[in-house]
Amino acid sequence: MSGDSAASASGRSGGRPGRPVGRGTxxxxxxxxxxxxxxxxxxxxxxxxxxxxxxxxxxxxxxxxxxxRNIQLKVVATTLLMSMGVVLLLGFVVIGQVRNGLLDAKVKASQSQATGGFAVAKQKSDEAASVTDDATTVDGARPTSVIQWMSDLVESLSSGGQGAFDVVTLPAGDESGGGRGPRASGHVDPAQSVPAALRERVNGNTAAAQSYTRIVYFNGEESQPGLVIGKQVNDPNGDPYQLYYLFPLTQEEKSLSLVKGTLATAGLFVVVLLGAIAWLVVRQVVTPVRMAAGIAERLSAGRLQERMKVTGEDDIARLGEAFNKMAQNLQLKINQLEDLSRMQRRFVSDVSHELRTPLTTVRMAADVIHEAREDFDPVTARSAELLADQLDRFESLLADLLEISRFDAGAAALEAEPIDLREVVRRVVGGAEPLAERKGTRIRILGDQQPVVAEADARRVERVLRNLVVNAVEHGEGKDVVVRLAAAGGAVAVAVRDYGVGLKPGEATRVFSRFWRADPARARTTGGTGLGLSIALEDARLH
Structure with missing residues (x-):
């Protein structure tokens, strides 16, 4: 298929039936x-x-x-996010280690203090038991000396801590006798400060037990975190009771808060500093890249003299030098191609003009021979007819070459005037009717009920439509060819569609190439030159 014979496919509003067309599919x-x-x-x-x-x-x-659009922002944001993640991870690890270290040290010191207190309580109980009889009052109450001994014990044990801990005594099990009733130092609420679970563990067990708790006070002071260590011991009468040491953790909490604040401040400073460093480093890399992108855009716009400014000898500088060499080579190649193209266009134009004179002479001689062909023998007469046909095609090819050379030289001029496209379409369809009859094709015109007026060059528009319609008839495989006219919004359109075999994928972009044929072995009925669609494309661009 030649370039002009494929026009029907390019001018269609859709593809062949059954083939998905459009981005929606x-x-x-x-x-x-x-x-x-x-x-x-x-x-x-x-x-x-x-x-x-x-x-x-x-x-x-x-x-x-x-x-x-901003790679610098992406790199800096990514650096900040990764830095924040690393700082948070390190912060959690450091805070966990500091917390564990503070608590371990506090627990060891508290256990040592509580162990000493339990030993002192046992010693005082043994001393009191050796000098006190086990007599009780008539109503079963404990002697006043045991009750006083319990109060003195709490006061004695708590006085040695200088506010570092408080002492609480509770009755063992469910007993609530007066001598073993709750006693506490420092306004501590024993019932709320000692967890019930810890009391159950201490009850009936000779070993010490510990737990974390909230120390609650009677006098309205704010509760505070603490460590409670308890053990079951005996009073001077040999009855068991529970002795607890409560160690406040306020100092450890303050130390941990100080560490958290310091880490947060240092982490924020590090993240901001890393972000600033990343911004400066990326800026040094991105700035030359942006300059290269801007220069590349100007080069693509035709400003071939643009070059990058190169400073230093680093990788960016080598990139700039390579870019400048590439731009210089491109400029040289483009100039060479432009010179070659001008020479080719001038050659085609000169040859086309120079061929007109001998072609005219040959045409005159061929016409004389063609008119006298009846006097020749059959072989010579047939040769005269072939000579006339090929001269017609040669004249058409020469005319197309001259037209192409005018487009290449920029000398083509548009002679626009108001025209009714219906008349142009009817003339084109009328001229293609003989070919359509031979092909068994019916040409239908749609949308010609109302005038379709446009400011255009009638000769060029007719040439474009003639190429499209003739190609549609040539390759329509005997099916209908539809020519549709439309006008809306200050614009007009003419679409030519056939229902033939169509083009293969990728061929639609080549149908406007000069002398291109989809199938070189395919027979050409109308004897086209292969330049029809190329000229039609230039005519359309001229409008």
Whole structure:
């Protein structure tokens, strides 16, 4: 198929039947979601949801656009996020280690203090038992000396701590006798300060037990975290009771808070410092890249003299030197190609003009021979007819070459005037009717009920449509060819469609190439030159 004979495929508004056409059928799943509106406005049919999604998305669009276009922002943001993650991880590890160290030291010191206190309590109990009889009052109450001994014990044990701990005594088990009733130093509430679970562990057990708790006070002081260590011991009468040491953890809590604050301040400073360093480092790399991108854009716009400014001898400098060498070579090659193209266009133009004179002479001689062919023998007469046909094609090819050379030289001029495209289409269809009859094709015109007026060059528009219609008839395989006219919004359009075999994938971009044919072995009915669609494309661009 030649270039001009493939025009029907390029001018069609659709593809061959059964073949999926358009981005709606070839897009990805995300493009289909976008087209369906699920990602554009939320759930279809829900104006409230679409309005809400649009309201949420609108302020984020500038940020997303900046994020996509600014590599420096991406690197700095990534550095900040990773730095924050590392700082947080290290902070948790350090705080955990400090907390464990403080608590371990406090627990060891508290256990040592409590062990000494339990030993003192046992010693005092043994001393009191050796000098006190076990007599009780008539009503079963404990002697006043045991009650006083318990109070003196609490006061004695707590006085040695100088406020570092408090002492609490509780009755063992469910007993609540007066001598072993709750006693505490420092306004401590024994019932709320000693956990019930710890009391159960201490009850009936000779070993000491410990637990963390909140120390509550009677006088309205704020409760504070603490460590409670308890053990069951005997009073001078040999009856068991529970002795507890309560150690406040306020100092450890303050130390831990100080460490947290210091780590947070240092971590924030480190993150900000790393962000600033990343910004400066990336800026040194990105700035030359941005300069290269700007220069590349100017080079693509035709400003071939643009070059990068190179300073230093580092990798960026070598990149700039390589870029400048590439730009210089491109400029040289482009200049060479432009010179070669000008020479080729001038050669084609000169040859085309120079061929007109001998062609005219040959044409005159061929016409004389053709008119006298009846006087020749059959072989000579047939040769005269072939000579006339090939001269017609040669004249057409020469005319097309001259037209192409005018386009290449920029000498083609548009002679625009108001025309009714219906008349142009009818003339083209009328000229193609003989070929359509031989092919068994019917040409239908749609949209010609109303005038379709446009400011255009009638000769060039007719040439474009003639190429399209003739190609549609040539390759329509005897099926209908539809020519549709339309006008709307200050614009007009003419579409030519056939229902033939069409083009293979990738051939649609080549049909306007000069002398290109889809199938070189395919017979040419109308004897085209292979330049029809190229000229038609230039005519369309000229408008």
């Amino acid at each position: 070839t897009g990805s799943r995300w493009s289909r979601l976008l087209e369906s509106g699920l990602l554009q406005g939320g759930v279809q049919g829900s104006p409230v949801v679409r309005l809400f999604m649009r309201w949420v998305r609108r302020p984020l669009l500038p940020v997303m656009r900046l994020w996509r």
